[in-house]
Amino acid sequence: MARSHPVVGSLGPYVFAMLAILSIWQLAVVALAPPPSILPSPTLVGQTLLEEMSSGALFVNAGISLARVSVAWVLSAVIAIPLGVFMARSRLAERLIDPVIELFRPISPLAWIPLAILWFGIGESGKVFIIFVATFFPIVLNTVSGVKRVDPVLIRAGRVLGCARQIDLFWRVIFPASLPSILVGLRISFGTGWAAIIAAELVASNSGLGYLIADGMEILRSDLVMVGMAAIGVIGVLVDAVFKVLQTRFG
Amino acid sequence: MKTSEQAVTRTPAPAIRIDKVSRHFHDAQGEFVEALRSTSLDIAEGDFVAIVGPSGCGKSTLLNMLGGFDHPSSGRITLDGQLISGPDIDRGMVFQDYALFPWLSVLDNVMFGLRHTQSREDARAIARQWLDLVGLADFERKSPRQLSGGMKQRVAIARTFATNPRVILMDEPFGALDALTRRFLQQQLLKIWREHRKTVVFITHSVQEAVYLATRVVILTARPGQVKLDERVDLEHPRQINDPKFRDLETRIFDALDEELAKTFKLEASDGYAD
Numbered sequence: 001m002a003r004s005h006p007v008v009g010s011l012g013p014y015v016f017a018m019l020a021i022l023s024i025w026q027l028a029v030v031a032l033a034p035p036p037s038i039l040p041s042p043t044l045v046g047q048t049l050l051e052e053m054s055s056g057a058l059f060v061n062a063g064i065s066l067a068r069v070s071v072a073w074v075l076s077a078v079i080a081i082p083l084g085v086f087m088a089r090s091r092l093a094e095r096l097i098d099p100v101i102e103l104f105r106p107i108s109p110l111a112w113i114p115l116a117i118l119w120f121g122i123g124e125s126g127k128v129f130i131i132f133v134a135t136f137f138p139i140v141l142n143t144v145s146g147v148k149r150v151d152p153v154l155i156r157a158g159r160v161l162g163c164a165r166q167i168d169l170f171w172r173v174i175f176p177a178s179l180p181s182i183l184v185g186l187r188i189s190f191g192t193g194w195a196a197i198i199a200a201e202l203v204a205s206n207s208g209l210g211y212l213i214a215d216g217m218e219i220l221r222s223d224l225v226m227v228g229m230a231a232i233g234v235i236g237v238l239v240d241a242v243f244k245v246l247q248t249r250f251g
Numbered sequence: 252m253k254t255s256e257q258a259v260t261r262t263p264a265p266a267i268r269i270d271k272v273s274r275h276f277h278d279a280q281g282e283f284v285e286a287l288r289s290t291s292l293d294i295a296e297g298d299f300v301a302i303v304g305p306s307g308c309g310k311s312t313l314l315n316m317l318g319g320f321d322h323p324s325s326g327r328i329t330l331d332g333q334l335i336s337g338p339d340i341d342r343g344m345v346f347q348d349y350a351l352f353p354w355l356s357v358l359d360n361v362m363f364g365l366r367h368t369q370s371r372e373d374a375r376a377i378a379r380q381w382l383d384l385v386g387l388a389d390f391e392r393k394s395p396r397q398l399s400g401g402m403k404q405r406v407a408i409a410r411t412f413a414t415n416p417r418v419i420l421m422d423e424p425f426g427a428l429d430a431l432t433r434r435f436l437q438q439q440l441l442k443i444w445r446e447h448r449k450t451v452v453f454i455t456h457s458v459q460e461a462v463y464l465a466t467r468v469v470i471l472t473a474r475p476g477q478v479k480l481d482e483r484v485d486l487e488h489p490r491q492i493n494d495p496k497f498r499d500l501e502t503r504i505f506d507a508l509d510e511e512l513a514k515t516f517k518l519e520a521s522d523g524y525a526d
Contacts, residue, residue, distance in 0.1 A: 156320060157350035161364035161414065162340035172363070176354045250354070 040223040048223040049230065058212075062231050065201065065208040068124065069193045072131030076193075077186060080136050084143025084182075085170075094144070101140060109134035109196040113203050122204035127197065134196035135189035142188070146181025150174050179250055187243035194236055266450050267294040267317065267418065272326035274312050275475075286312040288475035289326065297448045301461035302469045303508065305515040309476030310454050311422065317452060318344050318420050330417065340364060343416035347423045349403040351395035357406050358382065358391035364414035381409035385439060401432035405439065412443060421453045425460065437464060441488060458504050462497060463490050470507050473514040480507040 022042050029041045036044060052058035087094040112133050120126030150173070158173035201210020209228050216224030269292040275285040286309035294300050302310045315321040316328055319338040328335045330342070338344075343364075351360050358378055365374035382388050385405040395403055404424060411419055424440075425433045441464060444451060455461050461468045462484055470480040482500060490497055 151350075153346050153348060153350045154352060156318075156338070156344065157346065157352070158363075159320075159338035160318060160340065160342060160344040161410070162367040164339070173352070176352070179354070 037220040037222055040226065045223045045226045045230075048221075049227045052212075052224070052227055058227065058231060061207060061209050061212045061228075062235060065194075065197050065210065066235065068127050068208065069131055069135075069190065069197050072128040073135045073186075073190055073193050075128070076132050076135040076189065077139055080139035080185075081143050081182060084140045084185075085147055085175075087140070088144045088147035101137060105137045105141075109192070110199050113200055116200070117204050126204070127200045130200045131193045131197055135193040138189040138192060139182075139185040142181050142185025143178070146178030146185075147174060149181065150177040180247065183243070183247050183250060187240065187247065190239055190243065191236065194232070194239065198232055265293040266296040266298075266331060267292075267452070268327075268329045268332075269293070269313070269317075270327050270329070272313075272316065272323040272328060273475075274309065274316065274321070274324050276324075285475040287323075288477055290471075290477050291326075292469065292478055292481075294450060294452065296450055299444060299451045299453065299464060299466045300469060301453045301455055301465035301467070302471060303455060303458055303461050303504065304471035304476065304479075305473050305508070305511050306456075307474055307515070308471040308511070309474065310471055313471075313476070314420050314422055314452065314454050317418070318342055340367070340414055341417045343411035343414060343419045345404070345407050345411050345419065345421040345424045347426050349395070349400070349407045351403055351406055351410075353395055355395075356391065357387065357393050357395060357398070360395065360406055361410045361413050363410060377413055378409070381413040382406070384443065385409045399432075400428050401436060404428065404436060408436075408440065408443070412447065412449070416449070418450045418452065421451060423454050423456065426456065433460075438489075440464065445488065458501055458508065459492060462486075462500050462504065463492065468500075468504060470504060470511070473511045479511060480504065 025042050029039060032039070040048075049058070083097070087097055109130050112130055116126040116129045120129055154173055154177055155169065158169050163169040163172055197208065198210040198213070201208035202214045203210075205211045205214075209231055212231075213225050213228035216222065216228060269290060271289045271291055272287055273285075273289055274287040275283065278284050290309075290313070292300075302313065304310045312321060316323055317335065319335050319342065335342075352363065355363065358375070361378035361381055362374045365377055369377065379388065379391065382391055385408060387402060387405055387409070390398065390402065390406075395406065398406065408424070425436050428436065437460065444464075453461075453465060458468075465484055468480075468482045468484060469478055470482075471477065472479045480503075482504065484500060486494065486496055486500075492498075
């Protein structure tokens with residue numbers, strides 16, 4: 001029984017879902033016999049995956065995409081967390097900044113791609129800019145709500161226990177109390193950043209997983225496109241799993 | 252230590268002086284609320300004062316002002332002659348809902364207030380001593396989330412006493428606990444208080460709890476709050492709740508409270524009809 005083994009038990013549903021998708025896919029290829037450029041067979045995609053892995057191209061491109069997201073995401077966090085704290089602690093700041101954020105938030109980061117290319121060209125800074133836009137708002141908003149929702153009685157406890165200065169109170173009470181919510185923002189934003197980098201690389205790049213996919217399309221290699229897509233999914237799940245572990249440790 | 256104990260048994264110097272304090276404000280609905288009207292009360296060094304009153308009588312307002320979280324609209328509150336202007340580690344506070352820091356271990360919670368003045372090692376030693384005193388030495392590595400309500404409050408009491416404050420303010424500390432846990436914590440608190448003779452101001456709804464613990468029971472009137480009754484409790488510890496003297500005192504306090512409760516209900520009823 002899967003129940004007897006915790007790891008197998010938790011992976012069971014994953015394996016089952018993967019097998020189901022692969023079976024339906026294989027059945028469709030057998031029944032419809034499409035040209036490989038339209039729908040390659042799972043085995044062909046598997047072969048391509050192995051090739052891309054053994055040549056290292058997949059890891060290089062995945063690494064480049066991850067690095068771009070990470071740099072922009074860290075930059076975003078460095079600005080968004082203090083801004084969120086400031087907004088949560090100052091009524092005036094919130095009333096001034098909140099409308100601006102509400103106006104920019106609904107604009108998809110992808111809508112910034114044309115301007116990013118015009119402003120920064122197709123180099124690294126344009127992509128960092130797009131990921132910055134994509135990751136900024138979830139971090140700000142979760143920081144604001146986290147800091148605002150700190151239980152007032154904890155703040156009082158901090159003050160009667162000697163946190164006389166605001167700065168002590170912040171580092172010893174307010175920040176740790178709002179950390180779980182900030183971590184949620186960081187996790188969500190990494191996801192939105194990861195989705196956005198692929199789009200940015202699709203349009204203007206010569207490296208990264210997005211480029212791998214765009215390149216596959218241009219040379220009619222759907223198997224390569226699918227390998228790129230699978231890598232995006234797997235890395236997304238892995239990164240999210242790391243955040244979940246962090247969240248249970250600090251949450 | 253010796254001198255302060257003598258001060259308690261001789262003529263006690265007032266540690267806290269509440270001098271004609273009024274507090275009024277507008278509530279969330281914009282209604283004018285007069286919580287306290289010209290209330291005066293002197294609290295001596297080493298006194299254990301229980302404040303009892305109908306809900307909304309201003310006892311929490313009074314405690315908040317002692318804590319420095321709220322300020323009188325008029326009048327003044329002093330501690331050792333110093334005007335209370337804000338919260339300070341000198342005035343420890345124990346909250347009804349414990350207010351433990353969930354991201355810290357039990358030990359780190361008790362160490363929290365010690366880190367400003369003590370080295371890490373000293374803070375740890377003092378915190379361990381206090382955890383031992385409340386019987387939670389084996390739980391120092393646990394997270395507050397893993398503790399029952401009674402255990403959490405024992406950690407909170409240890410955390411407050413560990414900083415050695417001048418005054419300890421307790422805001423219905425046992426109000427959320429079941430009867431048995433409550434009784435156990437009352438006994439523990441008494442034991443600690445009798446050893447350390449801190450000045451305690453203790454808010455409670457329970458007359459029995461007040462008479463069981465305190466050296467003085469103060470009854471506040473219905474809004475606006477004023478001192479209605481100020482009874483010294485001269486019974487030996489451990490007090491027996493079926494001791495006739497205990498019962499007598501309880502009855503006297505209940506009689507005073509009943510008058511105020513009647514007023515409160517009349518007030519609420521008239522409010523109800525007016526709406």
